[in-house]
Amino acid sequence: MADNKLLQKLSQSLLEILNDEEYYDITIEVGNSPDVKIFRAHMVILNYRSSYFRRILSTDKKKKFDYFVHIKLLNISSEIFQSVLRYIYGGELLLEEYDDSDIIKILMAANELGLEELTLYIESFLIKNRINWLEQNFDLIYHISFENDSFFKFQKFCIDFILKDPIKILNSLNFSIIPEKLLVLLIQRNNLQMTEIQVWEYIVKWGLAQNPKLPSDPTSYSKNEFKVLKNTLQQFIPLIRFQNLTSREFFKKVLPYEEILPKELYISLLDHFTVNDIKRIESLTIKSKNIDSKIISFQHVELISKWIDRLGSKDKLTSSYKFVLLYRDTRDGSDGMFDRFRNFHEICDNKSRTLTIIKLKDSEEIIGGYNPIKWKSDDSHGITKDSFIFSLSNDNFILSRVRNDKRAIFNGLCYGPSFGDRDLYLCKTLGGELKLVCRQKSYEKQIRETDATFLEFEVFQIMLD
CATH class of the missing domain: 3.30.710.10 (Potassium Channel Kv1.1; Chain A)
Incomplete structure (x- = not known):
């Protein structure tokens, strides 16, 4: 039995x-x-x-x-x-x-x-x-x-x-009932796909939701109101990596709440973002030299980092970014007429803040585009006001920012990373040629006058260093 x-x-x-x-x-x-x-x-x-x-x-x-x-x-x-x-x-x-x-x-x-x-x-x-x-x-x-x-x-x-x-889901939740433990566990995770300033803003938002009588503008707070918010957020302050903020973020977003910071931490941060700010900015150039690319150099990285922050080419860097290689076509690409870009979508779909860099045949010109939102493969158009495309040739460049934000990104299943209405498209022709198409429709400028054959393209995820 x-x-x-x-x-x-x-x-x-x-x-x-x-x-x-x-x-x-x-x-x-x-x-x-x-x-x-x-x-x-x-x-x-x-x-x-x-x-x-x-x-x-x-x-x-x-x-x-x-x-x-x-x-x-x-x-x-x-x-x-x-x-x-x-x-x-x-x-x-x-x-x-x-x-x-x-x-x-x-x-x-x-x-x-x-x-x-x-x-x-x-x-x-x-x-x-x-x-x-x-x-x-x-x-x-x-x-x-x-x-x-x-x-x-x-x-x-x-x-x-x-x-x-995290951003989409947290935005969908009722902040007034989100448990403190849940937020603490999230902030402690090293793989949380949020910038430090986003973490700070969500924590403040949560603190205000727990105390609905507090004003939204900290400049009007009394000492007692600051004390209430400080007591609410005391578990979170030690977990926030304030040193990862830019000077602009610190002075604009954090400094108005200085009363809720421990005194020693406040003095240390003030020193970090003022006295040591020059050294920090100078170090950004050194950090930016480390990039795993066969197409661009650290000088390109610095210029593109400025564009991401909407700075001029002669402005000083204010942010340090890591360019993490997600996809290299000669290494990760797939074969086939209609699924030539299948692996690109499998690797890069649902990834945000990505930079595409393209190497052309018989040309020193570099073509690229920055997509702050997620790639998809549903033939839709992604909406964003912060994308841009560009061409780099020797010391010259063309930077073209999106003007029709409703058609900023094209998520074509049978296409590589593509922007606008053929403003920058990667495709494979019926003859098997890997084609770059550049028109001027949804972006400010046409970055290249003629179509071209591309030999390689790389996709990086941009993350704060």
């Missing part, structure tokens, strides 16, 4: 004990009037299966009840409790038979009754089998997850889900 058959017999016998109406010694009143139901059970089983009942029964034992014990459970419905009670006795629960909302209710009941192994099992089941439902009901899930520290797997799911697109 197989072991599982023995276990099935044991489970069946225990469920029969549950239905026994003669030897029970405890009654459980579940639900609120008028939906109240009385369940009969056995103290010895509840005591060993549930830490909640063990705690209740130990208290009742001190009261020296002679025989029957009566317990009330007001926060659980009778239907959900019946499912959980059958699990306590028989060790079986077929979650596939329940809809998603009822599974969540069973999870909450299991947690309240101290059924740790069932709680972990339900979390794992939902993450594995109902991931779409969890994402569609993310407001509910993250709220449940951080109400207490029992749902570790749900907490990890929430963090991982937000990390996919």
Whole structure:
């Protein structure tokens, strides 16, 4: 006889004990009037299966009840409790038979009754089998997850889900009810795809949401109002990498809130962004020399960094960027007529703040474009006011910023990284030629008068250093 058959017999016998109406010694009143139901059970089983009942029964034992014990459970419905009670006795629960909302209710009941192994099992089941439902009901899930520290797997799911697109998801949430622990865990992650100034702005926004009576303009704060905000944000201040801010960001966004910063930190930052600012700017040139490219040099990196910050070519750098190579066509490219750029989309789709650099055949000219939003492959046009395209030739350049922001980026499935309405398109012709197309429609200037064949293109993700 197989072991599982023995276990099935044991489970069946225990469920029969549950239905026994003669030897029970405890009654459980579940639900609120008028939906109240009385369940009969056995103290010895509840005591060993549930830490909640063990705690209740130990208290009742001190009261020296002679025989029957009566317990009330007001926060659980009778239907959900019946499912959980059958699990306590028989060790079986077929979650596939329940809809998603009822599974969540069973999870909450299991947690309240101290059924740790069932709680972990339900979390794992939902993450594995109902991931779409969890994402569609993310407001509910993250709220449940951080109400207490029992749902570790749900907490990890929430963090991982937000990390996919932190700005979009955080913007969709009600800041007034986002748990502090969730934000702390996010900020502590090294792979959080947010700039430090974005982190600071979201933390301030969260602090204001917790204190809706505070004005939005810090210049009108009283000392007491600064104290309220300081107490609210005290867990976050040590986690923010203020040194990663630019001088402009610090003086414009952080300095107005100087009263909430610890005095030593404020003095240190003020020194960092004033006395040492010249050294910091000079060091940007050295940092920018490190780039994994077969097309551009560190001088190009400096110029493009200025364009990203909307500076002139002769202005001093104010930001230090890392150019992280995502894709090199000669290394990562795919073959085929209609899926020539499949690998580009697989690697670069859903990546934002990317720079495309293109090497042409029989030419020293370099063509490129900056896309601050995510690449897609749904033949749509991406909307942004901050993209630009350019050409570099010796000491000359043409910089062309977008003017029709509704058609700034073209997300063609069968195209490489492309901008505007053929302002800069990468494609493969029916003859198999890799073609660069340059027109002037959605951008200010035409960056090249004739089409050309390209030999190589690289895509970098731009990140603050």
